[in-house]
Amino acid sequence: MADVARSHGGDGGNEPPYGPPYNLRTGCESCIPRFTTKVGKKFLHYFDLQRYHNIEYWEGIKQGIQSDCANRYKDRKTKLKKHFDKVGGYDNTERAKTKPPEGMNPDAWVQVIEELFTTPTYQKRSQANSANRSKQLYGSYHGTQSYAQRRYTEVQETGVAKHVEGWREMHCKGSSGWYNEMAETHWVSACLV
Incomplete structure (x- = not known):
């Protein structure tokens, strides 16, 4: 969900504010059926997308919008989880409930904690992800792009994958x-072989 013009009622006039922008569920997919109409209407209100509906690129445009919304949703959820962990986390959820992020409605914060962070499904996934991250010997500088995706992109751009130099670029x-x-x-020992 994009955080666009959240401080006024849309026309800057007498309409009330939109309300807190932090309305999260456990995954973006679960939001889509319920909010698709609202999101679609807002996009149509702020952006003239109607003229693109019948062109060959419409599916790509639509996927791009969906991807951007999903990334913003994920980023917001990550920021909220970091704040939750900082102010009490699973060890002290009652304390965390009393310390919402700056600018967030306290009732919405409690709802996020109760309906997302403290659900058994979310906790199980969070613990599994933490365990997997702890097994990594080191991170990298290539973000969420996988090694396979990087190789594919290199082959598309240059015709050949740079396995060794590509690994170095991702870690240095x-x-x-x-x-x-x-x-x-590991780099030095691999180069000596």
Whole structure:
């Protein structure tokens, strides 16, 4: 859900504010059936998309909008989870409920905690993700792009995948250096083989 013009009622006039922008469910997919009409109407109100509906690129445009909305949803959920962990987390959910993020409606914050962060499904997934991250020897500088996606892109652009140099680029930045000492050690030992 995009956070567009949330501080006024839409026309800047006498309409009441839209309300808190943090209305989250457990996944973007669960929001779509309920909010598709509202989101679609807002897009039509702010953007003239009607003229693109009958062109060959419409599916791509629609997928791009959906992707951007999903990313914004994920980013907002991540920020809220970090705040939740910082102010009490699972160890003290009652304290966390009393400390909403700045600018967020306290009732909406409690709802996010009760309907998202403390559900058994979410906690199980969160614990599994934490366990998987703890098994990693080092991170990388390539974000969420997988090694396979990077290789595919390289082949599309240059005709050949740069396996060795590509690995180095993902774990070492010119200005920042190596992600950690272990990444550098693995690079040096791989080059000596």
